[in-house]
Amino acid sequence: MARAAVLHAVGDKELDLRDDVTTVGPGPDQVKVAIKATGVCHSDLSTMTGVLPTVPPTVIGHEGAGVVAEVGEHVTEVAPGDHVVVNWTPDCGTCADCLRGEPFLCMTHIAQSFSEPLFRLGDGTPAFGMAGMGTWSEELVVPRRGVIKIAEDVPFEYAALLGCGIPTGVGAAINTAKVRPGSTVAVVGAGGVGLSVIQGARISGAATIVAIDPNEAKHPVAKQFGATHTTTPDGLEEIKGQLTGGAGFDYAFEVVGRSGAIHTAWNATRRGGDVIVVGAGAVDDDWAQSAFTLLFDGKSLKASLYGGCDLKRDIPLFVDLWRAGRLDIDSLISRRIRFEELNDAVRALEGGDVIRQVVLFD
Template identity: 80%
Template sequence: MARAAVLHAVGDKELDLRDDVTTVDPGPDQVKVRIRATGVCHSDLSTLSGVLPSVPPAVIGHEGAGVVAEVGDRVTNVRPGDHVVVNWTPDCGVCAECMRGEPYLCMGFIGAAFSEPRFKLGDGTPAFGMAGVGTWAEEVVLPHQGVIKIAEDVPFEYAALLGCGIPTGVGAAFNTAKVRPGSKVAVVGAGGVGLSVIQGARICGASTILAVDPNEAKHPAAKQFGATHTATLENLEESKGLLTLGQGFDQVFEVVGKSSAITTAWNLTRRGGDVIVVGAGAADDNWEMSAFSLLFEGKNVKSSLYGGCDLKRDIPMFVDLWRAGKLDLDGLISRRIRFEDLNDALGALARGDVIRKVVLFD
């Protein structure tokens, strides 16, 4: 039996924190991972509210790291005892997206999130894992492509961030936008992923980085991670005029998950610049733009799913950047908490009081 945080119905404000959950046995191509650290991410909140789809009962959580406990007969990439980061979008390696070098678009394993329960509650009820994962549990069973081996000296709480927040944010700057030295960049939304985008833009050599957030309490953290300037929605035009002579920014990242934030990003972008959509929005939150503006302003709207990352390639790079002192992982962790604090952590995240809380399992 293991502890796990279970969502019984979409819209529930709190999770059922249980200690009677078990996993299925790993198949020949699967691994069982003992989770040691897992992040509390805004996407977890979005699953509770129904913005992101799930099949309750579901174990929540998708950003995690741990130790391999068991491997199936055909697994060769890891073995018991290895330290691993959880990859919530495993790549099958054979589909058209994978063959094009776009593993973050692979749908090979996504269906399992809605069709294959990998947990069982104490009364025998099958339970699914959020995004096919469910890292808010002490143990998970995943396809072997769903784990990336890391060095044992990387702290588990840092490794957990490498499973979502860092690749989504830093990857958006590196892979999707390909920010160039001297670029002028704006980031709409200074939460955990927004701060990772800011770090990525700083590492790429952006000369100007404007962090935009209506909550001024987030502005100091944005500057800590590399923002050169900050703004609220009320003084955006003033900042745009001051920093770009009114022309707009080369690249603007939307990291909120709202159509209104995409519009804000569009209005901040220069003619011919790029709008990078990073936030996960609701299916019924439609964004509108006139056909005239879309053509004649020459702006490009780009989706950045999972930061355009190939985790097998990018996680070692992120670790190297952390070792070199260029990527701040510790600063992204507001607090290390216990399993029993999860519901309080969700409330704090919803209020915007924290960047990232990380659950540490014994």
């Protein structure tokens, strides 16, 4: 039996914090992981509110790290005792997206997760895992490609963030935008992923990085991670004039998940520049632009799902950057909490007062 945070109905404000949940499997091609640390991400809240789809009852959580507890008979990549990061979009290796070298677009496992429950509650009720994961549980079972082995000296709370927030943000700058040295960058949204985008732009050598967030309390934090300037959305035109002569920035990243933020990023970008959408928005939140503007402004609109990452390739890179002191993971963690504090953590996430909270399991 394991502790797990269960969402019984979309829209519930409180999660059911249980201690009677068991995993289904592992099967021949699966790995059972004892979760040691799991992040509290805005996508978790979006799943609870229905912005992101799920099938209740659902064990929430998708950003985690732990120790391999058991492997199926076909698994050779990892062994019991290995430290691993959970990859919430494991590539199947055979679909068209995987064969094109875009594993972050693979939907095989996520599609299966809506029909194949991964957990059982104490009364025998099947339960699903958020995004096919469910890291807000002490144990979970994932496909063999759903774990990435890491060195044992990487703290579990750091490793957890390597499963979502850091790849999504840093990867958006490095992989999707391919930010050039000396370029100008605007980042709309200075939450955990936005701060990771800022770090990615800094690592890439951007000369100017502007953090745009209505919450001015986040501005000093953004500068700590590498922003050269900060502003609220209301001050965007003024700072764009000061820094670019009104032309706009080479790259603008939307890291909020709302159409209004995409509009802000579009307006921040110069003609011929790149607008990168990182935030996960609602299916009915439409954004529009005129056909004339799309052509004659020459801007590129790019989606950055999971930071365009192949975690097998990119997690070792992120660890090397951390070891070199170029990637700050520790400062992204606002609070280290216990399982019993998860509902409080969700409320703090709603209030926007934290960067990343990490649950530490004993």
